[in-house]
Amino acid sequence: MRTTVNLYCDKGVEFVSKILVVTSGKGGVGKTTTSAAISSGLAMAGKKTVVIDFDVGLRNLDLIMGVERRVVYDLVNVIQGDAGLNQALIRHKEVDNLYVLPASQTKDKDALTEEGVGQVLEKLKEEGFDYVVCDSPAGIERGAQLAMYYADEAIVVSNPEISSVRDSDRMLGILASKSRRAKEGETAIKEHLLITRYAADRVGTGEMLSVEDMLEILAVPLLGVIPESNAVLQASNAGRPVILDDKTDAGQAYEDAVARLLGEERPMRFIETEKKSLLGRLFSRS
Amino acid sequence: MGLLDIFRSRSEDTSAKRAKERLQILIAHERAQGQHGAPHYLPEMQQEILEVIRKYVHVEDDAVKFEVEHNEQFELFELNITLPEKGEGSGRQDD
Numbered sequence: 001m002r003t004t005v006n007l008y009c010d011k012g013v014e015f016v017s018k019i020l021v022v023t024s025g026k027g028g029v030g031k032t033t034t035s036a037a038i039s040s041g042l043a044m045a046g047k048k049t050v051v052i053d054f055d056v057g058l059r060n061l062d063l064i065m066g067v068e069r070r071v072v073y074d075l076v077n078v079i080q081g082d083a084g085l086n087q088a089l090i091r092h093k094e095v096d097n098l099y100v101l102p103a104s105q106t107k108d109k110d111a112l113t114e115e116g117v118g119q120v121l122e123k124l125k126e127e128g129f130d131y132v133v134c135d136s137p138a139g140i141e142r143g144a145q146l147a148m149y150y151a152d153e154a155i156v157v158s159n160p161e162i163s164s165v166r167d168s169d170r171m172l173g174i175l176a177s178k179s180r181r182a183k184e185g186e187t188a189i190k191e192h193l194l195i196t197r198y199a200a201d202r203v204g205t206g207e208m209l210s211v212e213d214m215l216e217i218l219a220v221p222l223l224g225v226i227p228e229s230n231a232v233l234q235a236s237n238a239g240r241p242v243i244l245d246d247k248t249d250a251g252q253a254y255e256d257a258v259a260r261l262l263g264e265e266r267p268m269r270f271i272e273t274e275k276k277s278l279l280g281r282l283f284s285r286s
Numbered sequence: 287m288g289l290l291d292i293f294r295s296r297s298e299d300t301s302a303k304r305a306k307e308r309l310q311i312l313i314a315h316e317r318a319q320g321q322h323g324a325p326h327y328l329p330e331m332q333q334e335i336l337e338v339i340r341k342y343v344h345v346e347d348d349a350v351k352f353e354v355e356h357n358e359q360f361e362l363f364e365l366n367i368t369l370p371e372k373g374e375g376s377g378r379q380d381d
Contacts, residue, residue: 162305169313206300213306217313 017125019132020261021151023175025167027138029159030196033232034254035135036064037243038155041258043098044243047130050089050099052120054147055137056111059103065092066239067100076104079116085123094244099129112146121150140174149180153190153261155223159197160209168193168218192223194257199228200273211271224257226250227270318353328354335365343369 022035032053039051052075053061062068067090073083078101092098101120104111124132136147148154154175158168175189176182182189195214202208211225226232231248235241243254249270256266332352339345349368354361 162309165309166312166316169316173317203302206302209302209305209309213302217306217309 017121017129017132019121019134019150019152020155021134021136021148021153022155022157023136023144023148023171024138024157024164025140025144025171026159026164029157029164030226030232031138031157032061032064032135033236033242034155034157034194034196034226035061035133036241037251037254038258038261039131039133040092040095040098040241041243041255042131042133042261043092043095045258045262046097047262048097048128049131049133050101050124050129051133051135052101053103053135054112054143055103055135056109056143057103057105057107058137059105061135062090062100062102063239064236065100065241066094067092067102068239071102074102074104075120076106076108076111078120079112085120085127094240109142112143114146114149117146118150140170144171145174145178148175148189149178151175151179151189152181153192155192155194156218156220157194157196158214158218160195160199160203160211160214162209165209165214165217172218172220191220192261193218193220194223194226196226197228198225198271200271203271204273211268222268223260224253225268225271226253226257328352339367345370 020038022031022038024031032055035051039049043049051061051065053059054075055061056076059074062071070090073088075088077083078085078088088101090100090102092100121132134147134151137143148171156168156171156175158164172191175191179189181187193214195211198211199208203210211222215222227249229242229248229250231245231250232242235245235248235250242248242250243258245251246255253270256269259266332350335352336345336347336350339350345367349370351364351366353364353366
């Protein structure tokens, strides 16, 4: 028996929220940097977007987005009914169409519930958001599971490093078995691999796993490759998502990734030390 | 030329190559071990199925392959047995 709820179509439907989770398993690979960049990029492309920090107890997205001084209410306040959704949503000053829903600093791990998160997502849908980006905490515990539970699409962030790749594989397994879509027998979550902290020169000398290696192991379509870049630290220092600086390599790579997410085909950049990227053509998405 | 360089460097015994090999082995193992939601009874069931098969045909451990595949709507348990060539093995059902 199968319920077909085709509320979320793959492409071109503007009026239905698409829920996107940014996840990885391992910590420190760039989930929050990616959530900030991708949500900003979607908003700049004209999509009404909200990015939600699911890292209850260790919120950081507010800092990366540069809105830390404007946090009044948070996700848990909304779930528990202490604040309305619109009181908790922080409108980004620089990027139109972009809102941030911060995580709570509470130590109560049970503050998030499946039902509560579902209700918040439902309200966001009613508010007309095109994209809801869920910034997952590290690990595979409750917070991470709730961040991915309602997702329509998943961006799995991975570094070219063995422990990160292994954790990404585990997270892919969890997406395929424990998400709402898996449990309710709907079409599976659409998965994307985003490789971050890629150093093409070190790949060239055989010190680092290559894009092909990672694709061969994980077998997930490639959304983008973000090069190791000073711009990422500078962006977080300034509280300004790296994608806003379109002169930087990382900013441009994120912009490409957003375009691919929206269905555009773009060759991969920054994956070779020099010359025109041949691999870019090989791995451009069909 | 650029491409050839890549192939050359990657065919040498680099640390990236070792990382890839280790990962491939580990991940294949973890997937087979049910880290991806495969049933916990799988290893025991594999062993028992193998014993049943051996009542009739002699097969080596590596002649039997078990795989669990997850589909959108169902899980597929696949069992592949490579039977020994005629004349090998016990084949006591043959005559």
